[in-house]
Amino acid sequence: xxxxxxxxxxxxxxxxxxxxxxxxxxxxxxxxxxxxxxxxxxxxxxxxxxxxxxxxxxxxxxxxxxxxxxxxxxxxxxxxxxxxxxxxxxxxxxxxxxxxxxxxxxxxxxxxxxxxxxxxxxxxxxxxxxxxxxxxxxxxxxxxxxxxxxxxxxxxxxxxxxxxxxxxxxxxxxxxxxxxxxxxxxxxxxxxxxxxxxxxxxxxxxxxxxxxxxxxxxxxxxxxxxxxxxxxxxxxxxxxxxxxxxxxxxxxxxxxxxxxxxxxxxxxxxxxxxxxxxxxxxxxxxxxxxxxxxxxxxxxxxxxxxxxxxxxxxxxxxxxxxxxxxxxxxxxxxxxxxxxxxxxxxxxxxxxxxxxxxxxxxxxxxxxxxxxxxxxxxxxxxxxxxxxxxxxxxxxxxxxxxxxxxxxxxxxxxxxxxxxxxxxxxxxxxxxxxxxxxxxxxxxxxxxxxxxxxxxxxxxxxxxxxxxxxxxxxxxxx
Numbered sequence: 450x451x452x453x454x455x456x457x458x459x460x461x462x463x464x465x466x467x468x469x470x471x472x473x474x475x476x477x478x479x480x481x482x483x484x485x486x487x488x489x490x491x492x493x494x495x496x497x498x499x500x501x502x503x504x505x506x507x508x509x510x511x512x513x514x515x516x517x518x519x520x521x522x523x524x525x526x527x528x529x530x531x532x533x534x535x536x537x538x539x540x541x542x543x544x545x546x547x548x549x550x551x552x553x554x555x556x557x558x559x560x561x562x563x564x565x566x567x568x569x570x571x572x573x574x575x576x577x578x579x580x581x582x583x584x585x586x587x588x589x590x591x592x593x594x595x596x597x598x599x600x601x602x603x604x605x606x607x608x609x610x611x612x613x614x615x616x617x618x619x620x621x622x623x624x625x626x627x628x629x630x631x632x633x634x635x636x637x638x639x640x641x642x643x644x645x646x647x648x649x650x651x652x653x654x655x656x657x658x659x660x661x662x663x664x665x666x667x668x669x670x671x672x673x674x675x676x677x678x679x680x681x682x683x684x685x686x687x688x689x690x691x692x693x694x695x696x697x698x699x700x701x702x703x704x705x706x707x708x709x710x711x712x713x714x715x716x717x718x719x720x721x722x723x724x725x726x727x728x729x730x731x732x733x734x735x736x737x738x739x740x741x742x743x744x745x746x747x748x749x750x751x752x753x754x755x756x757x758x759x760x761x762x763x764x765x766x767x768x769x770x771x772x773x774x775x776x777x778x779x780x781x782x783x784x785x786x787x788x789x790x791x792x793x794x795x796x797x798x799x800x801x802x803x804x805x806x807x808x809x810x811x812x813x814x815x816x817x818x819x820x821x822x823x824x825x826x827x828x829x830x831x832x833x834x835x836x837x838x839x840x841x842x843x844x845x846x847x848x849x850x851x852x853x854x855x856x857x858x859x860x861x862x863x864x865x866x867x868x869x870x871x872x873x874x875x876x877x878x879x880x881x882x883x884x885x886x887x888x889x890x891x892x893x894x895x896x897x898x899x900x901x902x903x904x905x906x907x908x909x910x911x912x913x914x915x916x917x918x919x920x921x922x923x924x925x926x927x
Contacts, residue, residue, distance in 0.1 A: 454521045455528075458496070459488045464499070465498055465750065472502075477773060477777065484512075495746075502754055525586040528586070534885055543563035557737070559598070565852070565855050569887070571600070592613060600840055602614035602787040602802040613786040617767060640806060647706070672692045693712050693730070710730060717864035721864060801834050
């Protein structure tokens, strides 16, 4: 039976969701599930709940809990990462400091200033984890659930760890689109490709019939009809909250996977002023406020266990446990995950993290080659990849200038702030989050060494000393 280590075992309930999904597979019922977290209290609360769930479901699984990283990783077959470094305290700085500068992120966990700083904290924590995995469980698959997915997955690949990043946006959006078109989901098939939180449904079929024209018609009539004629927006607001994604679809031709709330902060067109934010998202959705209002963890674990008692082993739509089952049993599954771009999407940078269909079995992961994305879709992806690449480099090297550049490349930040303002904002965020970050240094800041060089170069040059002339005396003839 495999050992499955959940890194961030004290996270808000999600480790229990992962464990429940694992236990729903008969072949994994006797697994060892190890919860690891630096917060022992939260880790133990989840471990106690998980042990109650195992007894309730009469599964032979072994449950471990530890604050020792090496103990948690030793002999692991799978590592599932669910942490949020700095928790809500750090997250508050990610969103509140940019808001002082006019950057209103409704989530701030994937791209932009908030996503970049969450990535810096995460990668700083992932570096020692990767080093320990090379020594203690070199064959383990790292299953990444922590945001920012595109940064974390790219960084782990750079650190030499085999990994796949998982999200539920593909599952959720594909179901939503089937409902909007009044199609039976079980008869639908699709291809989604791009990067995490910005992948594209480049093909959508029902019973083998291409329904992309229907998808465009239904979404544009529901969410955009009347706006181009200057008509009132009340009926459009009542029709749903997918105006942002539908506008992006009208621009590119394709619908993207992540919600309109998320999508609105990744691009420069939807959140330039408070009035614009309200127009595009009339029912404000603020994920930081949601996280800040989370109920007591003990209470939430009790609620989760009551739901399991009522529903039994009903797994979630998450892919993680299915991947583990496929690699243990050989059962072939299709998932959508973030993997290194080894020629999979040819018009995106090589080695960046791309989200594509992936077949899984006992041999591991087999990402499916996509080829070229539609040009406008690839162009939007590259806007995000620019900042992701710079942020990963900054996190791995501690290069402060690279960090300034990463934040400056964010389309919304670049549309609203000057470069000096961006530098001030980044400096303020570094100071506020210093306890969770690596040390950053800048080549462009004046240093003692630079001042010393300048003094030497600017020192007046003394005129060369002239040698005294000496007369040669001829010997007089005797």
